Amino acid sequence: MSSRPRLCTLASTLVLAFADGACSSQQSDGPSAASAGAAGQTSTGSAGNAAGAAGKASAGSSGSSGSASSATAGSSGGGTSGASGAAGNAGGAQAGAAGASGNSGSGGSSGNSGSGGNSGTAGKGGSGGTAGKGGKAGTGGTGGAPASDTVVGLWGIAAWDALSATDKQTVKTARSFFLHQSVGGDLEDGAEAIGYKFEWVASGSVGLAPGLNGGLFNSSNGNYTGKCTEFGQMAVANAATARVAIMKFGYADVVDGTLAAAQAAYAAAVMQVKTSGVRVLHVTPPLVYDAPGDNAPKLQMRQWMLATYAGDIVFDLEDVESTHPTTGARCERGGSWEICDAVRSTVACPSQNQGIDAPSGQGHLCQKQSERLTRAFLYAIFRAAK
Numbered sequence: 001m002s003s004r005p006r007l008c009t010l011a012s013t014l015v016l017a018f019a020d021g022a023c024s025s026q027q028s029d030g031p032s033a034a035s036a037g038a039a040g041q042t043s044t045g046s047a048g049n050a051a052g053a054a055g056k057a058s059a060g061s062s063g064s065s066g067s068a069s070s071a072t073a074g075s076s077g078g079g080t081s082g083a084s085g086a087a088g089n090a091g092g093a094q095a096g097a098a099g100a101s102g103n104s105g106s107g108g109s110s111g112n113s114g115s116g117g118n119s120g121t122a123g124k125g126g127s128g129g130t131a132g133k134g135g136k137a138g139t140g141g142t143g144g145a146p147a148s149d150t151v152v153g154l155w156g157i158a159a160w161d162a163l164s165a166t167d168k169q170t171v172k173t174a175r176s177f178f179l180h181q182s183v184g185g186d187l188e189d190g191a192e193a194i195g196y197k198f199e200w201v202a203s204g205s206v207g208l209a210p211g212l213n214g215g216l217f218n219s220s221n222g223n224y225t226g227k228c229t230e231f232g233q234m235a236v237a238n239a240a241t242a243r244v245a246i247m248k249f250g251y252a253d254v255v256d257g258t259l260a261a262a263q264a265a266y267a268a269a270v271m272q273v274k275t276s277g278v279r280v281l282h283v284t285p286p287l288v289y290d291a292p293g294d295n296a297p298k299l300q301m302r303q304w305m306l307a308t309y310a311g312d313i314v315f316d317l318e319d320v321e322s323t324h325p326t327t328g329a330r331c332e333r334g335g336s337w338e339i340c341d342a343v344r345s346t347v348a349c350p351s352q353n354q355g356i357d358a359p360s361g362q363g364h365l366c367q368k369q370s371e372r373l374t375r376a377f378l379y380a381i382f383r384a385a386k
Helices: 156-162 182-193 224-237 259-275 292-308 317-321 367-385
Strands: 176-180 212-216 244-247 279-283
Touching: 156 367, 176 182, 176 224, 176 367, 182 212, 182 367, 224 244, 224 259, 244 367, 259 279, 259 292, 279 367, 292 317, 317 367
Parallel strands: 176 212, 176 244, 244 279
Antiparallel strands: none
16 A cells, blocks of 8 residues: 555634633533432431431442431432542432432543543432432543443543453454544554554545555545545445444534534434444544634534434544643633643644644644554544444
8 A cells, every 4th residue: 555645734724812721620511419318417307207317428429328217218319520520329218217328429520530421320229218310421531431431532542552462453454444634644643653554545445455544535624515425425435345434524624603514414424324334433523722712613513423423432532632641631721622732743742744733723643642642543443343
């Protein structure tokens, strides 16, 4: 196969530098603090109408039920996010019997410590008690698998490293193709550096090599309709041999004013790919630096992908590139995530083939970081190909 050509496109004019600071911890989107049957204040009443014991359990700890004569059922608490992203719930007691302590939730909404994302384990009911309600699933925690491990974010790096050599070989045998522009090239460069080369394939080609294949869209950045059309057509053309189809939007494809239309075009292409019998690995759109206005619709596209394709594997590029590689903090500005300055291409760590990003705007991956983050991408491909 010939070497893959490179294309660096500045797809949109990126502005709106805000003074909010570059990297700050992600704010949790979990539910409010759990109320559980911790042995708190009890009150008793006559004729069996006394309220059951009630208290407030801190997130992630299991509360023990209080007992009272002829107590009414205790209510189960909702999950909450904390520094560990865990949430605990307890079952309430009925008929005066002491409720058993609830199991602590295995997760809540995303927390900075990285456990975020697993749905809470249901609380165990007491004698005659009602099972506690599980904690709300987190979305894209900064570590640990989220509620559904089909969303491969930063945790996919460790998951890839933990795979056996036989499992890793899957990505070299199961045929996949990846259509993209420059940030996709950064991911390919990182993969090749750690021994997993994408063979160059032009958009529309028929006859894929075993394993990883990748190439550029013919459609320019901003032409999301053309990209989606190419994606669907290439899957159909290679349906006899392809196992996984992957596409990545560019900076300019998902911006204010294009979000709904890009979603519709993508949904139609995904339907076409799946109808052909090829699996789809979804990729959340790349973020840019220092331009919250451009990142907000990209985050909305991410949420739409996670909700619309909950049963499919999704590579959460937005999660991995907006998490600081040293501190684990979420990099954001003006209320929107952005690619961390420590992740993007700079003088200190340039992209292998895309050059050095401007001081503001763009979001190419520095080679060192692409080698680290692409392991999560490879894990997502492995999962999609299984």
